[in-house]
Amino acid sequence: MHRPFTRAWADALREAINSDATYKSAAAKWTWPVALVLEADPALGYEEPVAVELALDRGTCHAATLVAPAAITAPFTLRAAYPVWKQIVTGSLDAVTAVTMGQVKFTGALTTLLLHVNAAKALVGAARLVPTAFPDEAT
Amino acid sequence: MPLTRDQAASKYFQLYANSKRLAWDPASVDVRADIAQWSRIKAEHGDIDATTQLLQLIALFHAGEESVTTTLAPYVGAAARTNAGLDVEMFLASQLYEEAKHFEFFDRYVKEVVGPDAAGMDRFLPGPPQQVLIDDLAEVSERLRREDDPVLLRATFVEAITHYMGVVEAMLARTGYRGAHEALTLRGWLPGLQEGFRLIRRDEGRHVAFGIHFIADACARDESMRAIVQRTFERHLPNVLGTVASFVYPHPLVDVEQLQGYAIGAYQQFMAAAGLADDAAAAQALVLELDESV
Numbered sequence: 001m002h003r004p005f006t007r008a009w010a011d012a013l014r015e016a017i018n019s020d021a022t023y024k025s026a027a028a029k030w031t032w033p034v035a036l037v038l039e040a041d042p043a044l045g046y047e048e049p050v051a052v053e054l055a056l057d058r059g060t061c062h063a064a065t066l067v068a069p070a071a072i073t074a075p076f077t078l079r080a081a082y083p084v085w086k087q088i089v090t091g092s093l094d095a096v097t098a099v100t101m102g103q104v105k106f107t108g109a110l111t112t113l114l115l116h117v118n119a120a121k122a123l124v125g126a127a128r129l130v131p132t133a134f135p136d137e138a139t
Numbered sequence: 140m141p142l143t144r145d146q147a148a149s150k151y152f153q154l155y156a157n158s159k160r161l162a163w164d165p166a167s168v169d170v171r172a173d174i175a176q177w178s179r180i181k182a183e184h185g186d187i188d189a190t191t192q193l194l195q196l197i198a199l200f201h202a203g204e205e206s207v208t209t210t211l212a213p214y215v216g217a218a219a220r221t222n223a224g225l226d227v228e229m230f231l232a233s234q235l236y237e238e239a240k241h242f243e244f245f246d247r248y249v250k251e252v253v254g255p256d257a258a259g260m261d262r263f264l265p266g267p268p269q270q271v272l273i274d275d276l277a278e279v280s281e282r283l284r285r286e287d288d289p290v291l292l293r294a295t296f297v298e299a300i301t302h303y304m305g306v307v308e309a310m311l312a313r314t315g316y317r318g319a320h321e322a323l324t325l326r327g328w329l330p331g332l333q334e335g336f337r338l339i340r341r342d343e344g345r346h347v348a349f350g351i352h353f354i355a356d357a358c359a360r361d362e363s364m365r366a367i368v369q370r371t372f373e374r375h376l377p378n379v380l381g382t383v384a385s386f387v388y389p390h391p392l393v394d395v396e397q398l399q400g401y402a403i404g405a406y407q408q409f410m411a412a413a414g415l416a417d418d419a420a421a422a423q424a425l426v427l428e429l430d431e432s433v
Contacts, residue, residue, distance in 0.1 A: 029417070094396055096399065096403070097384075097395070097396055097399060099380075100380035100381070100383065100384050100399060101384050101387075109373060110373060110376045110377065111369055111372045111373045111376060111406075114376065114403050114406055114407070115406075115407055115410060115416050117403050117407075
């Protein structure tokens with residue numbers, strides 16, 4: 001079990017993406033890096049915002065790097081508070097709905113994201129495969 | 140000057156011919172059952188705000204159809220000034236007539252069925268719907284009317300067609316009509332409104348088909364037009380999705396995620412069918428969906 005938005009979780013996410021046949025097929029035409037940003041949440045131990053940058057290319061994740069948001073180079077960024085990410089990762093909130101409702105702040109070309117919406121949904125599906133220890137839940 | 144052989148055989152002329160063949164009269168749609176049902180739905184489904192949700196849909200369609208009726212005339216003028224062809228002008232003239240009929244239908248429905256409940260229905264407009272359906276459409280239409288530089292006029296025409304037929308009609312109107320029609324059919328509510336939705340959606344399919352062909356032709360002639368189409372969608376997509384998101388209710392008549400899926404699917408299909416996205420399946424799905432009207 002990995003605490004979200006840590007190096008171990010990022011590594012597990014990369015492995016989950018690369019072993020997910022659904023993602024491989026859905027993202028066959030997705031060729032851009034994506035950054036996922038978690039807002040600071042000191043009560044849960046996240047003193048500063050933190051990002052995982054995913055080097056995605058045609059169904060493969062070449063790297064999942066933990067970076068400070070200021071260091072993000074990915075052209076697509078999805079930024080949200082912890083409760084929103086948790087809802088997305090646990091499947092109770094659709095990621096695209098969260099973008100359209102403003103719960104996830106999206107930067108990048110929305111036209112491109114929506115042309116590849118199945119890839120985005122499959123990426124979330126892969127994230128759900130990561131064994132995650134949510135810090136707001138008792139162990 | 141007579142139509143050329145190419146114009147008479149063009150997709151635009153075929154769409155114009157179908158417009159004549161499939162003409163209907165909004166005054167002939169029978170809404171008598173709806174008048175009785177409206178009060179019953181209000182009384183029996185007040186716990187889920189059913190008539191509020193229906194009123195929001197009707198308010199957006201009413202304002203949207205008025206907006207597209209009052210903003211389309213400069214498109215006909217632009218077609219003439221850019222030498223787009225008499226077939227294009229004829230189709231746009233038929234579309235202008237149809238938009239007026241759609242507005243007539245909703246205006247009649249509001250007066251005859253919704254009645255006093257329509258008071259204050261403008262409250263549903265502010266925000267994304269007002270921006271994308273009314274203000275921005277009026278703005279691009281006005282630019283189209285005023286533009287006299289031939290190069291800029293062509294670019295503005297492509298932007299205006301993308302906004303009108305791509306953003307408003309393909310993504311918003313047809314999504315709304317589809318979702319609303321499904322919700323009403325499922326419950327057996329408001330048969331007159333269902334029939335109006337069916338007829339209007341058929342017309343809108345023709346308008347969207349026109350937009351797709353126009354954009355595909357424009358981009359085939361001049362690749363720089365692709366960026367204009369892309370920028371136009373990029374600018375308006377947040378307001379399209381915001382409009383869809385405004386239909387969130389605790390007990391929705393139309394599932395917002397489903398509506399959102401329809402809107403995104405319509406965008407993917409429009410781009411693919413216009414040759415601006417590499418998705419043959421999406422393009423084929425749109426062809427099949429529009430088959431009834433084109």
